[in-house]
Amino acid sequence: MTRNTPQPPATEPVVLGIDFGTSNSAAAWRVGTGPVQHVPLEGEALALPTALFFNAEDHRVHFGRDAVAQYLSGTEGRLMRSLKSLLGSPLLLETTEVLGQATSFQDIIATFLAEIRVRAVRHMGREPTHVVLGRPVHFVDGDPARDALAQRMLQEAAYSAGLGQVAFELEPMAAALDHERRIARDSRVLVADIGGGTSDFTLVRLGPGRMRPGADRRADVLATTGIHIGGTDFDHRLSLAQAMPLLGFRHHGPDGREVPSAVFFDLATWHLIHWRYSAKAQREAQALRTNYTDPALHQRLMRVLSERLGHHIANDVEQAKIALSMASASGQTQTASPVAMDWGYLERGLQSEWPADVLTDCLQAPLAQVVACAQACVAQAGLPAGALDAVYLTGGSSSLTPFRAALQQAFAGVPLVEGDVFGGVAAGLAVG
Ligand SMILES: Nc1ncnc2c1ncn2[C@@H]1O[C@H](COP(=O)(O)OP(=O)(O)OP(=O)(O)O)[C@@H](O)[C@H]1O
Numbered sequence: 001m002t003r004n005t006p007q008p009p010a011t012e013p014v015v016l017g018i019d020f021g022t023s024n025s026a027a028a029w030r031v032g033t034g035p036v037q038h039v040p041l042e043g044e045a046l047a048l049p050t051a052l053f054f055n056a057e058d059h060r061v062h063f064g065r066d067a068v069a070q071y072l073s074g075t076e077g078r079l080m081r082s083l084k085s086l087l088g089s090p091l092l093l094e095t096t097e098v099l100g101q102a103t104s105f106q107d108i109i110a111t112f113l114a115e116i117r118v119r120a121v122r123h124m125g126r127e128p129t130h131v132v133l134g135r136p137v138h139f140v141d142g143d144p145a146r147d148a149l150a151q152r153m154l155q156e157a158a159y160s161a162g163l164g165q166v167a168f169e170l171e172p173m174a175a176a177l178d179h180e181r182r183i184a185r186d187s188r189v190l191v192a193d194i195g196g197g198t199s200d201f202t203l204v205r206l207g208p209g210r211m212r213p214g215a216d217r218r219a220d221v222l223a224t225t226g227i228h229i230g231g232t233d234f235d236h237r238l239s240l241a242q243a244m245p246l247l248g249f250r251h252h253g254p255d256g257r258e259v260p261s262a263v264f265f266d267l268a269t270w271h272l273i274h275w276r277y278s279a280k281a282q283r284e285a286q287a288l289r290t291n292y293t294d295p296a297l298h299q300r301l302m303r304v305l306s307e308r309l310g311h312h313i314a315n316d317v318e319q320a321k322i323a324l325s326m327a328s329a330s331g332q333t334q335t336a337s338p339v340a341m342d343w344g345y346l347e348r349g350l351q352s353e354w355p356a357d358v359l360t361d362c363l364q365a366p367l368a369q370v371v372a373c374a375q376a377c378v379a380q381a382g383l384p385a386g387a388l389d390a391v392y393l394t395g396g397s398s399s400l401t402p403f404r405a406a407l408q409q410a411f412a413g414v415p416l417v418e419g420d421v422f423g424g425v426a427a428g429l430a431v432g
């Protein structure tokens with residue numbers, strides 16, 4: 001990373017915007033009223049996957065792609081992903097052993113934020129004078145007390161990470177501020193930020209005439225809605241439909257009853273996978289043996305737990321989701337090209353195929369909820385859908401083909417504008 005920007009006069013504020021995402025994090029900065037610049041957080045890459053790997057061989061913590069690659073290559077250690085999903089939950093304060101030390105999940109979030117801070121300061125060549133952190137519209141749906149607790153927990157983690165006092169901004173508002181820098185006329189825009197953990201909507205008045213540094217833009221926000229559904233929930237459903245049956249989910253035992261499903265639900269949920277690796281959880285899974293008619297399925301389950309292959313499966317499910325979505329975006333579903341999942345690391349020669357229409361079938365219900373949340377945002381502002389000038393799409397899951405189709409159907413005739421999918425929120429946070 002380079003120190004490529006001249007030092008500003010000491011009086012100019014240096015704003016660092018940090019988008020701590022469920023799946024990916026990003027940062028951007030701005031000196032005074034100068035241009036917003038991204039901070040490359042991992043080599044040349046702007047986004048840093050929100051992942052930590054506690055390497056038991058070199059006894060160091062690794063971050064981002066490096067963390068995921070080390071885990072997938074079989075290095076001994078622990079992978080942590082999707083930590084943002086624990087904010088607002090009592091689980092966040094529980095401790096877990098990493099590198100021989102009892103550590104709370106909040107401390108693990110602080111470790112991640114501290115690494116972002118170190119990388120950003122190294123790139124900027126100076127300390128920020130102001131830090132703005134993004135937050136979803138709701139960390140927790142329908143529970144204002146737990147939602148406020150989630151923000152406090154994130155704030156405490158930021159404080160431990162050496163970020164000092166931080167201001168918070170709604171993630172979709174930040175995306176809107178970033179989009180505004182590129183539009184030529186006043187518009188009413190529905191900003192849709194469909195991420196890994198949440199889907200957030202803001203209906204906002206944007207335009208070149210409204211952009212004033214430091215301006216209070218609350219009056220331009222016409223409505224805000226959000227729902228705790230995102231890409232990790234899609235992964236969860238797809239895992240239950242396409243992967244977990246290979247380990248015994250929905251399998252019937254000799255008594256005709258299904259194998260108890262709790263273990264499969266946890267293995268299909270990014271932030272719960274590691275709970276299933278404890279000795280106690282493995283004993284419980286071992287005891288399920290009598291619930292299986294086919295012992296081979298139970299052996300696979302035990303292998304996943306004892307060899308800690310849960311994140312491996314979750315990662316493969318996510319990659320298959322993205323591959324299938326991209327294939328259908330380019331029209332390849334017409335030729336019905338299924339995506340193969342290779343389970344060779346679990347059992348030699350084992351493969352499973354995802355039919356081309358699995359995304360539409362499996363994700364219909366959550367996508368309908370996300371689209372309803374978008375419609376609720378427009379309704380809250382008292383506007384007919386046709387009054388929108390555009391729907392601005394950001395967040396990785398906004399690329400999901402069946403989501404775009406459902407949204408376009410709900411907002412017929414309104415242009416869908418594709419934004420900066422992974423960097424837009426951070427850029428908007430740095431606007432200050
Ligand atoms: N081409 C694609 N098609 C479908 N989903 C995708 C695609 N690319 C990435 N995703 C999904 O996008 C999600 C990550 O998006 P993003 O980085 O915007 O989330 P985040 O900011 O970390 O989450 P949040 O804002 O909810 O905290 C992941 O679930 C990933 O699987």
Ligand SMILES: [Mg+2]
Pocket residue numbers: 019021022171193195196395425
């Ligand atoms: Mg996000």
